[in-house]
Amino acid sequence: MSLLIENFSAWYGQSQILKDIGLEFKENCISAIVGPSGCGKTTLLRSINRTAELDKAFKCSGQILLAGADIYAGKNAAGIRRQVGLVFQTPVALPLSIKENVLFGPRYYGAGKNQLAAILEKCLFQAGLWDEVKDKLDKPAAELSGGQKQRLAIARMLAVEPEVLLLDEPCSNLDPASTLLIEQLLVNLSAQLTIAIVTHNLFQAKRVAQETVFIAEGQVVECGATGDMFNHPHREKTRAFFSGLMW
Numbered sequence: 001m002s003l004l005i006e007n008f009s010a011w012y013g014q015s016q017i018l019k020d021i022g023l024e025f026k027e028n029c030i031s032a033i034v035g036p037s038g039c040g041k042t043t044l045l046r047s048i049n050r051t052a053e054l055d056k057a058f059k060c061s062g063q064i065l066l067a068g069a070d071i072y073a074g075k076n077a078a079g080i081r082r083q084v085g086l087v088f089q090t091p092v093a094l095p096l097s098i099k100e101n102v103l104f105g106p107r108y109y110g111a112g113k114n115q116l117a118a119i120l121e122k123c124l125f126q127a128g129l130w131d132e133v134k135d136k137l138d139k140p141a142a143e144l145s146g147g148q149k150q151r152l153a154i155a156r157m158l159a160v161e162p163e164v165l166l167l168d169e170p171c172s173n174l175d176p177a178s179t180l181l182i183e184q185l186l187v188n189l190s191a192q193l194t195i196a197i198v199t200h201n202l203f204q205a206k207r208v209a210q211e212t213v214f215i216a217e218g219q220v221v222e223c224g225a226t227g228d229m230f231n232h233p234h235r236e237k238t239r240a241f242f243s244g245l246m247w
């Protein structure tokens with residue numbers, strides 16, 4: 001399901017954070033979002049899954065269209081959060097067993113008891129974690145490593161069958177081996193999902209993303225195919241950012 005952002009602006013109180021954003025995250029594609037610290041990347045992700053509005057000072061204008069329907073048109077923010085999963089920088093494991101972390105969402109949304117075992121295995125398998133945890137499903141998730149917890153967080157998202165997966169610097173606290181596992185996982189998942197990943201690691205953007213968007217000071221400076229962006233950036237600001245000369 002593709003995601004189209006049109007003339008989207010966002011504010012926290014009087015501060016405008018996002019300015020007239022226009023972007024498309026294509027179906028079955030990984031899009032990388034890069035840009036200097038504080039440029040609004042996280043605010044953009046949180047706007048797309050309607051968690052930004054949990055802060056009462058947040059307001060926005062413009063449109064974010066998921067399969068053609070404006071996600072802000074209806075009141076159903078909870079439904080949007082289910083359709084658009086968000087994985088955070090710091091792996092978050094609920095204070096529950098590995099199994100109950102994955103089944104938390106399906107139980108909440110009323111999955112039948114006879115479906116739970118299949119959901120558990122499928123999602124842990126898709127998240128590349130099944131072989132590592134299948135013999136300790138009832139152990140506390142807190143006992144997993146950081147990389148395993150991040151894959152568990154992805155399994156938890158997958159368990160509610162999202163259309164879009166957003167990831168906010170998901171590997172910034174992980175070692176290179178865990179990072180590569182997550183990257184491979186995202187490439188596999190992109191066959192069934194629309195994925196956008198915020199990363200400060202430009203090599204990561206090159207490795208996983210077909211499309212890259214460069215944001216600075218709340219505005220899209222440039223976006224396009226990742227190879228073109230890195231090899232032939234059109235804008236001076238983009239060149240400066242990629243060469244490390246600016247910010």
Ligand SMILES: Nc1ncnc2c1ncn2[C@@H]1O[C@H](COP(=O)(O)OP(=O)(O)OP(=O)(O)O)[C@@H](O)[C@H]1O
Nearest residue numbers: 012017035036037038039040041042043044055057
């Ligand atoms: N809840 C909030 N209330 C007020 N201002 C906020 C809030 N969240 C973020 N901001 C401000 O919005 C701006 C953009 O922050 P955001 O976290 O979106 O940037 P970012 O590009 O993700 O940064 P980083 O790369 O450092 O994570 C910053 O100036 C930040 O201080």
